[in-house]
Amino acid sequence: MGEISFVDSRPPPATVTAAQFSHVLAIPRAVLCAKMATDAWFASRFFKALAIFLADRLRTTTSRLGYGRPIQDEDENQDAGDEIDLEVMDSVSLAAIRFDKLLKRLQSVAESSPG
Numbered sequence: 001m002g003e004i005s006f007v008d009s010r011p012p013p014a015t016v017t018a019a020q021f022s023h024v025l026a027i028p029r030a031v032l033c034a035k036m037a038t039d040a041w042f043a044s045r046f047f048k049a050l051a052i053f054l055a056d057r058l059r060t061t062t063s064r065l066g067y068g069r070p071i072q073d074e075d076e077n078q079d080a081g082d083e084i085d086l087e088v089m090d091s092v093s094l095a096a097i098r099f100d101k102l103l104k105r106l107q108s109v110a111e112s113s114p115g
Contacts, residue, residue, distance in 0.1 A: 002068070003050055003053065003054065005056070006029065006032075007050070007054075023106060025102070025106060046048075
């Protein structure tokens with residue numbers, strides 16, 4: 001949450017309430033901006049991922065509202081049948097590994113913190 005506000009610096013258009021006990025990872029805007037200021041490669045990947053995420057959300061929303069063409073099933077969009085792009089698989093695998101590491105760090109922090 002907060003990706004739209006990150007882009008336009010306005011208050012969030014929605015709020016979230018957890019339905020059950022949850023751990024939340026919050027990265028302060030200043031920390032993220034400092035990282036992007038010193039790491040152009042990270043910044044470019046971050047903004048590309050953000051653009052793809054927001055574009056997908058916009059396509060889904062406009063489709064649900066009945067505008068434009070309906071979203072096609074992914075099978076119709078693949079030129080090579082059931083084949084998966086190896087670059088995409090590499091990216092997904094790397095993201096999964098990084099996510100697992102992050103979860104382990106968060107779990108160890110949660111276990112070691114009082115309360």
